[in-house]
Each structure stands twice: as structure tokens, then as C-alpha cells.
Amino acid sequence: MKCFVIGPVELGSSERARWRQLQLSNPTLASPCFSWQFTLAAAAVRRDVRIAVLEDEGAVIGFFPHQQRMGAGEPIAGRMSDHHGVIAAPGTRWDWRELLKRARLSYWQFSHLPAWQQPPVPLVHAVSPGLDLSQGFEVWMKRKRENGNTMAKMPGRMRKLEREIGPLRLEVHSRERKDFETVVRLKRQQCRRTGQLDFFGMGWTLALVENIRDIDDEDFGGRLSTLHAGDRLVAAHFGMRTPQAWQWWFPVYDAEYAKYSPGSLLLLEVARVAADQGHGLLDLGRGEEAYKDRFSDCSMPVVEGFVSRPTAVTIARQCRKQLGVWLRTSPLAAPALPLLRQLKRLGA
Incomplete structure (x- = not known):
């Protein structure tokens, strides 16, 4: 080779x-x-x-x-x-x-x-868990219901959201700039709230997503999906798709409407459309989030x-790892840990 x-x-x-x-x-x-x-x-x-x-x-x-x-x-x-x-x-x-x-x-x-x-x-x-949509949305839904899944509650939550907030409107491929900006804002808020890495705080990452948003080739494209109740955006998702798969990438929802499970409602409706369009898989990506267990019925190892x-770069990496272990575990390094954590955050 x-x-x-x-x-x-x-x-x-x-x-x-x-x-x-x-x-x-x-x-x-x-x-x-x-x-x-x-x-x-x-x-x-x-x-x-x-x-x-x-x-x-x-x-x-x-x-x-x-x-x-x-x-x-x-x-x-x-x-x-x-x-x-x-x-x-x-x-x-x-x-x-x-x-x-x-x-x-x-x-x-x-x-x-x-x-x-x-x-x-x-x-x-x-x-990496996902939804097997190869036989269609209704077949997937039937499998989930037969397994005693909570999918049966989703239609009721959808009706309640519509009744109490406003008529529901799903946009699977939104081109609205304000919707995209809302996704970015809510995702950054979520990351700060949960202590996760701020994906859109590194400059190039936002530019990457912007690039993908503008692509709509036959075999690859960005997808911004939104769920409105009345004039309020309650959940949104930015992801990517090929003819075979839809990648669930950056889901967000407005915390004010959390009791209606808007993120799950959006995922359910996107799955329905994805299946109708011939996508055999909605890939949720690796992660421990509870909703992935509820929705997934297949997975990829x-x-x-x-x-x-063996190179000098590899040896240097091993030395840094060993130093990191010592800093985290040695009592001698304890006084310096707060400063080191602050320096690491500034350099992220």
C-alpha cells in the first residue's frame, strides 16, 4: 500500500x-x-x-x-x-x-x-445511538411503542403546547438568519449553564457551521430545523444530512417551555420528515443524554x-500527561491548581 x-x-x-x-x-x-x-x-x-x-x-x-x-x-x-x-x-x-x-x-x-x-x-x-428509519417512520414508532417507550405521550404534549402557546409550525430546512442566530445563542447559553465546552466560542467553529449551512448538494447539506408555537421559537436544531443519514448535531430549546418537551417534539417531527425523504438513519451521536436512550433503537460501535x-512529539505528549497526573494527585501541587485551571480556561 x-x-x-x-x-x-x-x-x-x-x-x-x-x-x-x-x-x-x-x-x-x-x-x-x-x-x-x-x-x-x-x-x-x-x-x-x-x-x-x-x-x-x-x-x-x-x-x-x-x-x-x-x-x-x-x-x-x-x-x-x-x-x-x-x-x-x-x-x-x-x-x-x-x-x-x-x-x-x-x-x-x-x-x-x-x-x-x-x-x-x-x-x-x-x-453512537440512532433511529433506524429504514422501514419508515411508522414502523420505527411501532417498535418504540411495543417496547413500552414514552413516545405514546408525545402527541398529547404537542396538543397541549399548541393549545396553551399557539399553533405549531415546523420548518425542516429554515433559511432564516434569525433562526440560525437563535440556535447559536441558545447553544452557548446551554453550554455555560451545564459547564460544557462552548462550541461556538472558538471563532472558527461558528464559521464552519456557517459554511455548512450554505451547502445544499445532492449528497450533502446543512439543515436548520425549527419548531414554532405561535410566533415563538421553542426548539431548533442544526445538523447535516447525506442521502443515507441525518446527523443530529446541535439541538436546542427555549428553557421557558421545557415542561412541553419541545426538543423531543422537534426530534420526533424531524424523524418523520427524514424517513419520508428516504433517510434510513437519524444518527444521534455518541453521548449519555437521556433522550438518546428514549429515541434510539440502533447503534454503531x-x-x-x-x-x-515513537517520535519526540509523542514523548513530549507522554511527559505532559505524566505531569498532569502529578499536578492532579500530588499534595505538593494543590496550591497551584486554581491558577492552572484558570490558565487552561483562558487558553481553550
């Missing part, structure tokens, strides 16, 4: 067609996060995006998109990525350390790698970890 690295601007029409062909050949790559458009959208706002091209006997057998900073590798879009890995047909094999060497990476850190791609290193195993080769 041969491997060479190209920049995003070198990904021509033939490479894009081959990328899409490989993605279509492998059901585990249905997520929009694996699409070439996602990689190019990230490349438009970051200068560290690279693509390793895998070849065998003169034929392209895979693409490995990644971000690279001084030999350290991470997935495209970093923590924004719900799926990442090598774009290749089922059964394709490669040596991860050799791939890192050819890509000029000392290590690559991952958190949502398809389990079939796992390297021979210590791993954390997890799943993913793994978290890092794969490396």
Missing part, C-alpha cells in the same frame, strides 16, 4: 467522486462527517487540514482526512466531529503506524472511530483512544 498527503485544494473532481463511491460502499460511513464536503468546509476555516490518500496497485482505496499541528493529529473539526476515520470500503486493511508515518503524524487522537477501524492500542468502547509512533 502506498500513501501520500495532499492539501484540500488538490482534491479534484475525480478524487471527490472516488471518495463518495467509497463512502457509499460502506454503511458505517453514512454520516455527513465522513463526506468530502465536511472536510472542505473545515479547510475553509482552518489551515491545518490535510488528506492522506491510500493507494494499492495504482488505485485509490482510501482517504484519511485529519488536522495536523506540529506532528500532532486530530479529527477534522476536532471536538465538533461526531464521526471520523478512514474513508474506505469494507474489508480494507492498513497499518496505522505506517499510515501515521506517511502522513507525517506522531500521533492521532480519536473519540468516534468506527470499531472496525480500531488500531491495536488500549481503547474505550462506546456506541465506536472507539476512543490514540495511536502513535
Whole structure:
């Protein structure tokens, strides 16, 4: 197997067609996060995006998109990525350390790698839950009801919201700027309220989502979905879709209407439309949120970890980790911990 690295601007029409062909050949790559458009959208706002091209006997057998900073590798879009890995047909094999060497990476850190791609290193195993809509929305709903799920309560909550607040209006693909700005505002508020990473507070992340919002290709596009009760936006979601899958990415709701479960109502209605449009999967992404357990009826195994080769960058990373453990556990370091935490927040 041969491997060479190209920049995003070198990904021509033939490479894009081959990328899409490989993605279509492998059901585990249905997520929009694996699409070439996602990689190019990230490349438009970051200068560290690279693509390793895998070849065998003169034929392209895979693409490995990644971000690279001084030999350290991470997935495209970093923590924004719900799926990442090598774009290749089922059964394709490669040596991860050799791939890192050819890509000029000392290590690559991952958190949502398809389990079939796992390297021979210590791993954390997890799943990416989703809704199996391949047989249609009503079949999915029937399965949930038969399992004693709370889906049966959703129509009543919808009627109550409409009766008490105003007529419901669903927009699956809103182009309204104010709706998009509301999603960003509510998501940032939610992150601050829950102590999570502020996804839209890093500059380039908002630009990335803006780029994806403007894409509406046949095989990839951004989707801003909203649910209004009267003239009030009670829930919204920004995600992405391919013909095969809809990626549930940034859901938000107005906390003032929490008792009506507006986020769940929106998810239910988006699932209905997604199934009608032929999407076989609504991928909720890895996470411990309770609603994912309520709605999901399928899952894809993913793994978290890092794969490396012996270089100075890798050794430096190991030293930093060991220092971090000492700082967190040694009584001698306790007085300095508040200052270190503040410095870490400022540098995030």
C-alpha cells in the first residue's frame, strides 16, 4: 500500500467522486462527517487540514482526512466531529503506524472511530445511538411503542403546547438568519449553564457551521430545523444530512417551555420528515443524554483512544500527561491548581 498527503485544494473532481463511491460502499460511513464536503468546509476555516490518500496497485482505496499541528493529529473539526476515520470500503486493511508515518503524524487522537477501524492500542468502547428509519417512520414508532417507550405521550404534549402557546409550525430546512442566530445563542447559553465546552466560542467553529449551512448538494447539506408555537421559537436544531443519514448535531430549546418537551417534539417531527425523504438513519451521536436512550433503537460501535509512533512529539505528549497526573494527585501541587485551571480556561 502506498500513501501520500495532499492539501484540500488538490482534491479534484475525480478524487471527490472516488471518495463518495467509497463512502457509499460502506454503511458505517453514512454520516455527513465522513463526506468530502465536511472536510472542505473545515479547510475553509482552518489551515491545518490535510488528506492522506491510500493507494494499492495504482488505485485509490482510501482517504484519511485529519488536522495536523506540529506532528500532532486530530479529527477534522476536532471536538465538533461526531464521526471520523478512514474513508474506505469494507474489508480494507492498513497499518496505522505506517499510515501515521506517511502522513507525517506522531500521533492521532480519536473519540468516534468506527470499531472496525480500531488500531491495536488500549481503547474505550462506546456506541453512537440512532433511529433506524429504514422501514419508515411508522414502523420505527411501532417498535418504540411495543417496547413500552414514552413516545405514546408525545402527541398529547404537542396538543397541549399548541393549545396553551399557539399553533405549531415546523420548518425542516429554515433559511432564516434569525433562526440560525437563535440556535447559536441558545447553544452557548446551554453550554455555560451545564459547564460544557462552548462550541461556538472558538471563532472558527461558528464559521464552519456557517459554511455548512450554505451547502445544499445532492449528497450533502446543512439543515436548520425549527419548531414554532405561535410566533415563538421553542426548539431548533442544526445538523447535516447525506442521502443515507441525518446527523443530529446541535439541538436546542427555549428553557421557558421545557415542561412541553419541545426538543423531543422537534426530534420526533424531524424523524418523520427524514424517513419520508428516504433517510434510513437519524444518527444521534455518541453521548449519555437521556433522550438518546428514549429515541434510539440502533447503534454503531465506536472507539476512543490514540495511536502513535515513537517520535519526540509523542514523548513530549507522554511527559505532559505524566505531569498532569502529578499536578492532579500530588499534595505538593494543590496550591497551584486554581491558577492552572484558570490558565487552561483562558487558553481553550
